[in-house]
Amino acid sequence: MDDTAGEIRPGNDGKRRRVRADAQRNLDALLRAAMAVFATSGVDAPVREIADKAGVGIGTVYRHFPQRSDLIIAVFRQEVDACADAAPALAAAHDPGEALSRWMRRYLEFIAAKRGLGAALHSGDPAYEVLPDYFQKHLVPALQSLLDAAAAAGVVRAGFAAVDLLRAVAVLAAPSQELGPEHGRRMVDLLLDGLRYGAGPSAGA
Amino acid sequence: MDDTAGEIRPGNDGKRRRVRADAQRNLDALLRAAMAVFATSGVDAPVREIADKAGVGIGTVYRHFPQRSDLIIAVFRQEVDACADAAPALAAAHDPGEALSRWMRRYLEFIAAKRGLGAALHSGDPAYEVLPDYFQKHLVPALQSLLDAAAAAGVVRAGFAAVDLLRAVAVLAAPSQELGPEHGRRMVDLLLDGLRYGAGPSAGA
């Protein structure tokens, strides 16, 4: 092998080829198809189904997403971002306690829509280990700011980690599919009440 | 187990052949092997692995448990029973608040040992729908009595459904594998605090 230096292609002055148009098109189509299929059949839907829906071959799916889990992760990140962005907006529009409650509901809906993902998440497959990280890196700051604001206002106890709350709701939303939307709400409210337990004007500094 | 009595078959004078000894032996071996394998590799372990460990052929597994899920369910029930039986014992040995806390810990451990089952439970597979029923029929009364006693003692709010608490812990135990045993405990404590929120001498009636 004498082509060890990968950069010695003729006429390549650090100028790379553009991403091929069809590749980009297929990537988008896959992402959109996957989102739709996941929403309909859950994240356990066969890869072939997504490939068909996107109008591409299986090979193409695996070119863009070497593993099935990569596709799931990609779809997931988009929605995480959308949810995180909701926090500042709510904080600006409501008082701290209300903003916190509303964002928790928003988050609950987001999680509830991802049927089957919670299952995959806890299946032990190491591929999904990056997901909690992404979760936390994007959602924790969002929630933490709401939590801090609420604590400063004295409506919840201080010092409770956002990550724990996030986890709890994520995991509590799964059974809400079976028990109706009420269950998730009750659970979130219970957690929030737990937070309020050590707070209040009398508990403040 | 609860085979319907009086199966009328031609030439059957109500005198059935005994269950064959080897069949019973293999059934036991399968149950034991499955319990061990599930504990080691989670409930997603291949059926063949269990068959090997039990020293039987695949056909034998499917003779006793027509579906993979039937095996999981059978193993599961045994442990549910054991956990339910712990409640009266704890109630007799401790005050209501303590008994409740302890049982929740016991329950947490039980759930934590079933890695992957929570995932299967929420996978949408209808085969597992009987599991929550069994859960509830056996565990709800156990917890409810502890809950009622604690409420009567004024340490938790009254009227909270045992089933919700059970669910919450079951589902919160899964991530505890990844986040260490502390997480599960913190979550259980948070829920219990949520329960205490509306209780106490001042909140009675």
Next chain:
DNA sequence: ACATATACGGAACAATGTTCCGTTTTTCAA
């Protein structure tokens, strides 16, 4: 000991994730 019901074992089948590679398309530059 024999006949029969019962159970056993594992090959074969089906579904699904993943890999491989010959073919097609796009891009770049002469």
Next chain:
DNA sequence: TTGAAAAACGGAACATTGTTCCGTATATGT
């Protein structure tokens, strides 16, 4: 515009795992 190379495509083929089938072996009752 055109040709060659890089990049991407498609889908057959492979691997793993749940499940079915059926010929063979064994326990039971007479």
